[in-house]
Amino acid sequence: MSGQAITLPLSEEGTVQINAVQLEKLLEVALLTTPEPLSLAELKKLSDEPVENNIIEKILEQLAQKYAGRGVELNRVANGWRFRACPDMQPYLDRLSPQKSPRYSRAVMETLAIIVYRQPVTRGDIEEIRGVAVSSQILKTLEARGWIDTVGTRDTPGKPTLFATTKQLLDDLNLRSLQELPPLEEISNLLELDEA
Amino acid sequence: MSGQAITLPLSEEGTVQINAVQLEKLLEVALLTTPEPLSLAELKKLSDEPVENNIIEKILEQLAQKYAGRGVELNRVANGWRFRACPDMQPYLDRLSPQKSPRYSRAVMETLAIIVYRQPVTRGDIEEIRGVAVSSQILKTLEARGWIDTVGTRDTPGKPTLFATTKQLLDDLNLRSLQELPPLEEISNLLELDEA
Amino acid sequence: MPHDLFIPPDALEIVLETFQGPLDLLLYLIRKHNLDVLDIPMAQLTQQYMIYIEIMQRGRLELAAEYLLMAAVLIEIKSRMLLPRSPKLVDEGEEDPRVELMRRLLEYEQMKLAAQKLNELPLAGRDFELVQVLIERVEEQRLPNITVEDLRQVWLTLLARAKLNIHHTVRREELSVREQMTRVLRQLRHGEFEAFENLFEVSDGIASLVVAFIAILELAKETLVVITQAEALGNIYVRASNNLTVE
Numbered sequence: 263m264s265g266q267a268i269t270l271p272l273s274e275e276g277t278v279q280i281n282a283v284q285l286e287k288l289l290e291v292a293l294l295t296t297p298e299p300l301s302l303a304e305l306k307k308l309s310d311e312p313v314e315n316n317i318i319e320k321i322l323e324q325l326a327q328k329y330a331g332r333g334v335e336l337n338r339v340a341n342g343w344r345f346r347a348c349p350d351m352q353p354y355l356d357r358l359s360p361q362k363s364p365r366y367s368r369a370v371m372e373t374l375a376i377i378v379y380r381q382p383v384t385r386g387d388i389e390e391i392r393g394v395a396v397s398s399q400i401l402k403t404l405e406a407r408g409w410i411d412t413v414g415t416r417d418t419p420g421k422p423t424l425f426a427t428t429k430q431l432l433d434d435l436n437l438r439s440l441q442e443l444p445p446l447e448e449i450s451n452l453l454e455l456d457e458a
Numbered sequence: 459m460s461g462q463a464i465t466l467p468l469s470e471e472g473t474v475q476i477n478a479v480q481l482e483k484l485l486e487v488a489l490l491t492t493p494e495p496l497s498l499a500e501l502k503k504l505s506d507e508p509v510e511n512n513i514i515e516k517i518l519e520q521l522a523q524k525y526a527g528r529g530v531e532l533n534r535v536a537n538g539w540r541f542r543a544c545p546d547m548q549p550y551l552d553r554l555s556p557q558k559s560p561r562y563s564r565a566v567m568e569t570l571a572i573i574v575y576r577q578p579v580t581r582g583d584i585e586e587i588r589g590v591a592v593s594s595q596i597l598k599t600l601e602a603r604g605w606i607d608t609v610g611t612r613d614t615p616g617k618p619t620l621f622a623t624t625k626q627l628l629d630d631l632n633l634r635s636l637q638e639l640p641p642l643e644e645i646s647n648l649l650e651l652d653e654a
Numbered sequence: 655m656p657h658d659l660f661i662p663p664d665a666l667e668i669v670l671e672t673f674q675g676p677l678d679l680l681l682y683l684i685r686k687h688n689l690d691v692l693d694i695p696m697a698q699l700t701q702q703y704m705i706y707i708e709i710m711q712r713g714r715l716e717l718a719a720e721y722l723l724m725a726a727v728l729i730e731i732k733s734r735m736l737l738p739r740s741p742k743l744v745d746e747g748e749e750d751p752r753v754e755l756m757r758r759l760l761e762y763e764q765m766k767l768a769a770q771k772l773n774e775l776p777l778a779g780r781d782f783e784l785v786q787v788l789i790e791r792v793e794e795q796r797l798p799n800i801t802v803e804d805l806r807q808v809w810l811t812l813l814a815r816a817k818l819n820i821h822h823t824v825r826r827e828e829l830s831v832r833e834q835m836t837r838v839l840r841q842l843r844h845g846e847f848e849a850f851e852n853l854f855e856v857s858d859g860i861a862s863l864v865v866a867f868i869a870i871l872e873l874a875k876e877t878l879v880v881i882t883q884a885e886a887l888g889n890i891y892v893r894a895s896n897n898l899t900v901e
Contacts, residue, residue, distance in 0.1 A: 291529030291547045292554055294490065297561075297784035300554065307553045333487030334785050345785035349776050351487045355783055357503040358488055358496070359565065359590050364814040365780070368674055368769065375769035391761055394675030394720050406803050434778040444771045452763050453691055491783040530787050542788040551789055562798045563786070564779075564808070570800075571809040575829065577836050578878065587812060603797060609839040613877050613895040620878065622836035631802050636833040639802060 285309055286321050293325075299342035299433055340432035340439065366403070373400050374409065378431075379446055382413050382424035401425070409434070481505055482517050489521075489532065489541050493563055494595050497538035537595050562599075569596050570605065573621050574636065578609050580618035597621070605630070676724030677762040679706060684759070691759060694752050696735055700728040731755060834862075834869030835878075842879065842894040850881070850890035 288308040292300060302315050305322075322343055326336040333351045337344060347355060366374075373396055376388050388396050404410045408430040415421040427440070437443065484504040488496060498511050501518075518539055522532040529547045533540060543551060562570075569592055572584050584592050600606045605627040611617040628634065673679045683702045684691055707725055731751045776782055838853050854866050870892065873879040883890045 287529045288547070288550050291543050291787075292551060294530050294541075294785055294787040295543050295551060295789045296554070297786040304554055308550050333483045334490055345490070346778070347487050347491050347783040347785065349782040351484070352782055354484050354504050355488060355491060358492070358500055364811050365773065371769040371773050372674060372765055375765050375772050378772065379765065379768055391758075391765055392675060393677035393724070393758065393762060406807065435775050436778065436782070444768070444775075446764050447767050449760050449764065452760055452767075487783075490785045490787060493786050493788040540788060542790055545790070548789070562800065567800070567804060567808045568812055571805050571812060574805060575809055575832070577832050578839055589815070609836055609843065610878065610894045620839065622839065631800070631805075633802070635830070637830045639806065639829060 282317075282321060285313070285318075286325055289318070289321060290325055293336065293343060293345050297344065299339050299344040301342035304342070337436055338438060339436055340429040344433075346436065369396075370400050370403060374404055374427075377404070377410050377425050378427050378440070378443065381426040383426075384416055384422035384424055386422055388425075478513075478517055481509070481514075482521055485514070485517060486521055489539060493540070494565060494593055495535050495538035495540040497593075500591070501539070537593055565592075566596050566599055570600055570623075573600075573606050574623055574627075574639070577622040578620040579622075580612055580620055582618055584621075674766075676703075676721050677759060678766070679703065679721070680724070681759055681763055681766070691756055694756065696728070696732040696752065700732050703728055727755070830865050831869050831872060834866045835873050838866070838869055838873060838892075839878065839894060842892065845894060847882070847891040847893045850892055853892060 285308070289305055292305065292308055302318055305318055306313055306315075309318075322336065322338075329335055329345075334345050334347050337346060372392055373388055376391050377383055380387065380391070385396055385401065401410070408428060410425050410431070411428055412423045413426040414424045416424055432439065432442075435443075481504065485501055488501065488504055498514055501514055502509055502511075505514075518532065518534075525532055525541075529544055530541050531544050533542060565588075568588055569584055572587050573579055576583065576587070581592055581597065597606070603626075605624060606621050607624055608619045609622045610620045612620055623636070628636070633639070673682065680699065680703065683689070683699060683706075684694070687698070687702065689695060689699060704725065707721060710721070734751045778784055841853060842848055850870075853870060854863055856863070870879065870881075874881055877895055879892050880895045881890060881892050
């Protein structure tokens with residue numbers, strides 16, 4: 263690991279000397295000890311002097327570089343930056359503890375997909391698309407996981423609750439925004455599908 | 459971080475070629491993703507080839523060296539090896555954490571869940587259900603919290619201790635009795651039974 | 655009945671479970687028989703669907719209302735297509751009765767495929783681990799809090815992993831027995847014999863007495879307590895089968 267002091271270009275005055283080596287060290291510890299993503303606003307608190315976002319980002323990118331090729335990587339996700347083990351390490355880690363989060367049933371995943379791609383939606387909207395009743399247990403499961411929450415009600419009789427996805431879902435999928443999710447199949451493609 | 463292949467001296471035959479670089483990478487990932495200490499026996503499972511303790515220890519010491527001067531350090535403790543934040547980093551980390559609640563690791567939560575639902579149980583019972591060894595650290599964590607205690611021993615060879623949950627746990631969960639835990643049948647239908 | 659529709663009776667329930675509802679079943683039939691979604695041959699599709707419904711009913715499966723409703727919708731579309739359409743209505747742009755069904759089928763299929771893709775994405779805790787290095791806090795230790803929901807989720811994960819959930823659902827009654835087992839063991843912690851009747855809390859009501867009784871039997875079965883009776887009709891005593899020496 264390189265140890266030389268890196269002096270980064272600063273704002274107009276250019277006089278405040280930020281110790282980039284020390285800051286990198288602090289960012290690294292904070293990120294290694296926190297499984298949840300840390301936002302730039304939070305990471306800035308680590309510096310004794312005020313730092314600009316682009317400087318923090320520069321150091322973070324530099325830090326991410328240092329971990330290239332190793333078993334963990336520094337990623338930017340919806341709620342900020344966090345370290346994760348590379349997915350190709352999983353088979354080895356499973357040897358230590360075969361603890362796996364469960365896979366959800368099709369009912370749960372279809373409900374989630376509809377909320378992801380059609381949000382904000384009411385329970386009625388979901389039932390309309392799936393053609394079957396949606397048990398409140400399914401919605402509770404997704405809420406307990408922190409993947410969906412209620413964002414208001416629709417102004418129709420009964421004031422049904424509107425559901426939308428959270429940043430937590432994106433974090434768990436290691437994504438920055440909904441746009442990174444796989445796009446929906448075009449209807450025209452669906453017409454050509456032979457084998458389901 | 460140096461990337462050259464390190465060939466370590468091996469046992470008598472000296473022919474088994476252990477890829478020390480790959481092993482170091484695996485040890486690093488495993489230790490960075492597990493807050494509890496990992497024993498040599500567990501760490502050895504990461505290697506595809508059988509490795510001797512002294513080789514693993516040599517690689518661990520080498521790894522600890524690489525982290526010298528950084529914000530986290532690799533320590534050997536009673537139950538094995540683990541990374542921790544250097545104590546002098548704590549004032550900085552405290553700037554971040556006030557609003558973040560710490561969380562128990564999955565190993566701790568699983569152990570607690572088993573004691574809740576299967577009490578009174580021995581450590582062996584817990585290990586059988588979890589499929590992995592339960593470190594005494596985990597049980598100590600739960601005992602120190604006042605959530606479990608020992609209620610006797612089983613009359614089998616070795617006289618294993620029986621663990622059960624306490625009133626304190628019920629208080630902390632705001633329950634009057636364990637029966638107030640919600641029934642599970644409904645949700646278990648939401649999980650895919652055949653693991654993919 | 656077309657031979658490819660034959661389903662062994664014991665597999666029927668599984669087949670029904672694999673369909674997420676009538677739309678899913680219709681999609682399956684359309685894709686399986688290479689039917690054109692844009693020009694659904696109503697007679698053929700309705701016939702296929704009704705065969706399934708009949709098999710399900712013969713298997714005395716409780717049919718969800720949604721399946722029966724869909725049967726009604728199919729038959730309605732079919733009958734409307736049999737009626738000659740008045741040129742006037744056609745001019746006014748009366749829709750083909752199949753259009754709405756087609757739209758719903760395609761929308762559902764789109765979501766079904768999206769769900770599959772979503773489920774294939776690497777997920778934290780399942781396909782990759784998060785980095786978490788220990789912080790040993792010196793002062794003012796903040797202890798993690800947990801909720802009932804946390805415990806429930808973790809236990810479910812364990813069950814799923816152990817594949818116990820099929821035959822091994824945890825019921826409330828079972829938990830109450832476990833809870834009583836712990837209470838009795840605590841009471842016996844002094845290591846001495848305790849009179850059998852002292853192990854019951856009479857004021858708690860009959861249901862709780864029964865649970866306590868089952869708990870003591872369960873403890874005896876797991877050889878955690880020793881139950882003795884010197885003579886017929888004599889006093890019954892219970893003690894922990896092994897004294898807890900370390901406190």
